[in-house]
Amino acid sequence: MNETPGFFRLDDVKRGEALEIKVDGKAIPAFAGETVATALLAAGLLSCQSHDDRALGVFCNIGQCCSCLMTIDGVSGVRACQTLVSPGLVVESRRLQKRGSRP
Template sequence: MSIRIVLDGAALEGRDGQTIAGVLIGAGHRSWRTAAGAERGVFCGIGICQDCLVTVNGVEGVRACQRTARDGDVIERESR
């Protein structure tokens, strides 16, 4: 079953059960956060490093590698 999420206003397709990071990577995104002037994405993939933080449905600081994407999620990039 496919799902649709929105990243900064752009609709992306994913599969039910994928993490947010999985959907973003599958759509060709390698980074979605800026920290100390550098682009960040998935680094550790297990929720320790915090490089993959995004805002999901208005909630800041969500680990994209840990959170399962849900149909209709609205994702925003973070800068810290």
């Protein structure tokens, strides 16, 4: 079982092949067949994007909101809850600022 407080994986569930994805430069474990959002939550990573100082994470987990938008393999605005993991997938959280506050 995952040691992250508040999160767990069921030991007796058959999973796809173990692999790693990179999230903000950090390797985290995942399993083929699960979504990026699942891997994030299992790793205890709750923030997908931030607007100013407010963080947004997985909310609906069914592709109906925009809380989990991330940059995935260089494509910005991709829903983490609708994207399956693959070996070496590169995921970046998004940091957005109010219009006009950029340099």
